[in-house]
Amino acid sequence: MAETPVEDSALQVAGVAAEGTEQQIQLEPVKKTKKIIRKKKRPARVQVDRGAISTEPPAQTGDLFNIWYSKWSGGDRDDRHGLNTPAKTRCDPVKDSGFTKADNVTGSYFCLYFAKGTCWRGADCEYLHRIPTLHDLFPVNVDCFGRDKHSDYRDDMSGIGSFSRQNRTIYVGRIHVDDSIEETVARHFCQWGVIARTRVLTGRGVAFVTYQNEANAQFAKEAMSNQALDHEEILNVRWATVDPNPLAQKREARQLEEQAAEAVRRALPAAFVAEIEGKDPEAKKRKKIEGSFGLDGYDVPDDVWHSRTRQLESAPQANQLEAPEQSHMIEPAYAEPVPEPEVQSGIFSSSTVAALRGLAGGNVITQSVAKPSGGPLVAYGSDDESD
Known part of the structure; x- marks a missing residue:
C-alpha cells in the first residue's frame, strides 16, 4: 500500500519531534536516586516452650532454707556449687536477640531467663532481650538484671555481687586445657560483650575474663554458668x-576514670565538651581575642593565659575595681528640721529644766534654807525676830 503525501509529512514531523525529544533527554542530567532500605528490628524469639518449663519448686538439697539467698543450705556438700548438673539450655545472642516491650520503656533491665536461654515470652517479655553495651548504665546497688546487690561477696564469690566494688572480671574454672585454650575461651566469651583482656592459667585450668563494661560481666556470668566450651566440661563461673598486682590495680583505676569521663561526655552537650577539650575552633578564636590584653597581633601563650586566670580567680573581693559613684541629676528637696521629742528624766521635762537653767543664769539669787537649831523645841521656827 502506497503512503500518501499527508502521511509522509506526518511521519516526518513525528520523526523530528522524536529526534528533538531524544536530544532533550540527552541534554537533561539524569538524577540518581538512592533507595534507602531500613531493616526493621525483628521481635525477640521464643527460646523454649512454656510447657517444657517446670513450675514445681526445686528439690530440697539442704536442711535450712535461706530467705536472703532463696536457696537451701546445710545438706548440699556433695554438690555444693551445683557443678554436677550441666545447663540444659543456652542463649544464642545472634538468633534470640530482638525487640520486646521493654525497648519502649526507659531504664529497663535485662532478662535473666534470656541470658540463660529459658525465656518463653519472646517479644511479650517486659525485659530486654539483647547484649548490654557501654551505654547501658545502672545504679550501683543493682545489677543489669535489676537484682539488689549485697554489701559484700559470698565466701565462694558467687551470687549477685557487691555494691562496694565495681567488678568487671569473672573467674572461669574447670576448663579442659588443650593447645588452643586461649582462643577457645576468647571465642566463647566475646559474644557477651567487648573483652578488655583475658588471662588463662593452663596449669590450673582457670581463666580470668575482664570486660570493658560491668554489665557485660554480669550478663556473661549468668549466661556461661554450668555451660561447656568445646568439650563436655561444666564451667564454674x-x-x-x-588482683594483688599494683600495676593491675592502677590499670583498673585508670580504666574506671576513662569510663567516668566518657559518661560525662555523653551527659554534656557536644559543643560544651568540644570547648573543654579544645576541639572547637570558634572557642579558640574567642580565647585568642579575649587573651590579647588589648594588644593587636599579640598571641598570648597558654601558660600566661592560665596564670592570669588563676590570679584573677584568687584575687580578694576588696581589690576588685568598682565603678565610681555617679552624682544624681535631681537634687533632693530641702526638708525642714523636725523637732526632737522631749525626753522626760525625773519629775520635770527637758524644756522645764532648760528654762530653769536660763533663770539660774540671770539676776535671781537663791538662798539656802536655814537649818533648824537644836533644843527642846525641835522643828519650831518663826518669821518674827522677836521670838
Whole structure:
C-alpha cells in the first residue's frame, strides 16, 4: 500500500519531534536516586516452650532454707556449687536477640531467663532481650538484671555481687586445657560483650575474663554458668577477687576514670565538651581575642593565659575595681528640721529644766534654807525676830 503525501509529512514531523525529544533527554542530567532500605528490628524469639518449663519448686538439697539467698543450705556438700548438673539450655545472642516491650520503656533491665536461654515470652517479655553495651548504665546497688546487690561477696564469690566494688572480671574454672585454650575461651566469651583482656592459667585450668563494661560481666556470668566450651566440661563461673598486682590495680583505676569521663561526655552537650577539650575552633578564636590584653597581633601563650586566670580567680573581693559613684541629676528637696521629742528624766521635762537653767543664769539669787537649831523645841521656827 502506497503512503500518501499527508502521511509522509506526518511521519516526518513525528520523526523530528522524536529526534528533538531524544536530544532533550540527552541534554537533561539524569538524577540518581538512592533507595534507602531500613531493616526493621525483628521481635525477640521464643527460646523454649512454656510447657517444657517446670513450675514445681526445686528439690530440697539442704536442711535450712535461706530467705536472703532463696536457696537451701546445710545438706548440699556433695554438690555444693551445683557443678554436677550441666545447663540444659543456652542463649544464642545472634538468633534470640530482638525487640520486646521493654525497648519502649526507659531504664529497663535485662532478662535473666534470656541470658540463660529459658525465656518463653519472646517479644511479650517486659525485659530486654539483647547484649548490654557501654551505654547501658545502672545504679550501683543493682545489677543489669535489676537484682539488689549485697554489701559484700559470698565466701565462694558467687551470687549477685557487691555494691562496694565495681567488678568487671569473672573467674572461669574447670576448663579442659588443650593447645588452643586461649582462643577457645576468647571465642566463647566475646559474644557477651567487648573483652578488655583475658588471662588463662593452663596449669590450673582457670581463666580470668575482664570486660570493658560491668554489665557485660554480669550478663556473661549468668549466661556461661554450668555451660561447656568445646568439650563436655561444666564451667564454674564466679566473681574474681581483687588482683594483688599494683600495676593491675592502677590499670583498673585508670580504666574506671576513662569510663567516668566518657559518661560525662555523653551527659554534656557536644559543643560544651568540644570547648573543654579544645576541639572547637570558634572557642579558640574567642580565647585568642579575649587573651590579647588589648594588644593587636599579640598571641598570648597558654601558660600566661592560665596564670592570669588563676590570679584573677584568687584575687580578694576588696581589690576588685568598682565603678565610681555617679552624682544624681535631681537634687533632693530641702526638708525642714523636725523637732526632737522631749525626753522626760525625773519629775520635770527637758524644756522645764532648760528654762530653769536660763533663770539660774540671770539676776535671781537663791538662798539656802536655814537649818533648824537644836533644843527642846525641835522643828519650831518663826518669821518674827522677836521670838
